[in-house]
Amino acid sequence: MAVERLLPTDEARDLIQLARDIADKVLAPIVDEHEKAQTYPEGVFARLGEAGLLSLPYPEEWGGGGQPYEVYLQVLEELAARWAAVAVAVSVHSLSCHPLLAFGTEEQKQRWLPEMLGGNTIGAYSLSEPQAGSDAAAVACKANPVEGGYRINGTKAWITHGGVADFYNVFARTGAGSRGISCFLVPKDLDGLSFGKPEEKMGLHAVPTTTAHYDHAMVSEDRRLGSEGQGLQIALSALDAGRLGIAAVATGLAQAALDEAVAYAKERTTFGKKIIDHQGLGFLLADMAAAVDSARATYLDAARRRDAGLSYSRQASVAKLVATDAAMKVTTDAVQVFGGSGYTRDFRVERYMREAKITQIFEGTNQIQRLVISRSLAK
Incomplete structure (x- = not known):
């Protein structure tokens, strides 16, 4: 299900549509094959680079997309809803360009940054x-x-x-x-x-x-x-932005699991009616939807603070914590909706569940996020 998004400009809306088109036409048709075979998707990142999706939050003067962080993260979410591994790698690439832009000399930036942001290198x-x-x-x-x-x-x-x-x-x-x-x-x-x-x-x-x-x-x-x-100092300066990237990826993963669960619940019939019409399961899906919407709201709040030049370190940790815990819960519940079928590899939800776990660990474990939040409150 396409998420109806509140976007700041027509350009941003076009960019989201471009990301959706590429995700649907380039990523979705091959994700199952590569994840099962554990093979690298040659050419995928070059295609994303050609479309300008590898450098969205960076200045146009260096070859970036010049987009607000709230737009970049929603693109990342769209990619993650089709292929979490690719979206994580895009987030890491964006993170790895930060030290050169923020701390490099003009000579260093001129030498390496256009190539990095132009999508020619990962x-x-x-x-x-x-x-x-x-x-x-x-x-x-x-x-x-x-x-x-x-x-x-x-x-x-x-x-x-x-x-x-x-x-x-x-x-x-x-x-x-x-x-x-x-x-x-x-x-x-x-x-x-x-x-x-x-x-x-x-x-x-x-x-x-x-x-x-x-x-x-x-x-x-x-x-x-x-x-x-x-x-x-350089490493820590990029972590807040990196945590927002993982929050967006986790939200996309949770959205994908919710979509699969809803579609299945509309088709599967028990006791004479579709299982989505059984109140117990309908309430489970409602809680899943609320968790996805809440995750999206937290990362967008932090991103908008970043775009406005405000402090957002605590909000980034909140977003990473809320979104990744939501992804773990929603993907687990999606397996439950599918019942025994959800425990097989015939359906994607078991993969979503396995992928969600790592989001609670990298870019700082969720225990570290709680430490960051509590220290912020203590100040």
Whole structure:
């Protein structure tokens, strides 16, 4: 079911329609095949790039779409309603362009940003490590200064698009403490960079998640973004926006599960009537719809605050928390609506349920979101 959206401009309405058309014609016909076979969808991201959907919230002067965040997130939701793995990768790409735009020099931006925003290259974010997830200050991967640049040694983990992306934001230690981390823009073909085998995940099978291993990998000094020791600030500056991306993806996933459940409930008959007409099941669907609408409202509220230049860190955490918990509940309930059939792979709802779980974990677990919210209240 197409969501009726309140959009600020005719251009935004056209953009949403474009996203829907591409999602329906390019993503929906092949998603089941690639998710079941766990194969990468070659050409899909190039198609999204050609349509301008990989750079929507970035300035037009650098090749971006110049769109408000509330519009970009609704496009992301549309993509997620057809293919969550692709939508997550689009969100991560947008996140990975932020450090260069916000902290790069004019020379660095002119050199790399148009290519990144033009859809010709896909980016990945390398902050987490095997022993450093939510505790970003615990990064152990080292970048030792040498003549002409840095030698990087260490392992990064949980990299969406790992081994496939064209560039990586790598956060590595150049000194002691939380102020001893720096950010580097690393190309995929760097000598000394290798990737582990893709993780065997519950869901999001079509886009790989891997570790990255740096073995005396030489990075030139002009690939450091920001000043030495500014890495943690750079990493944290992008997290609020990244959390909104995941909130939008989770909302799209929940909407897809709701749509499937409603369609099934209108067809399936028990005791002489369609199951949607049984009050117990009708109320379950009503609660699912309320959860989806609430999730959408929370991420749009945070996005509009961002667009207005207001503080939105707490609202981003609220949106991520509400939307991803809603996705887990709605997808679980969708399986229930389908009964025994929902537990089989003949229907998409079991996949939606598996995919929803990770949204409660990445871009900061929902326990971390509660910590952010409670600390905001304490201030």
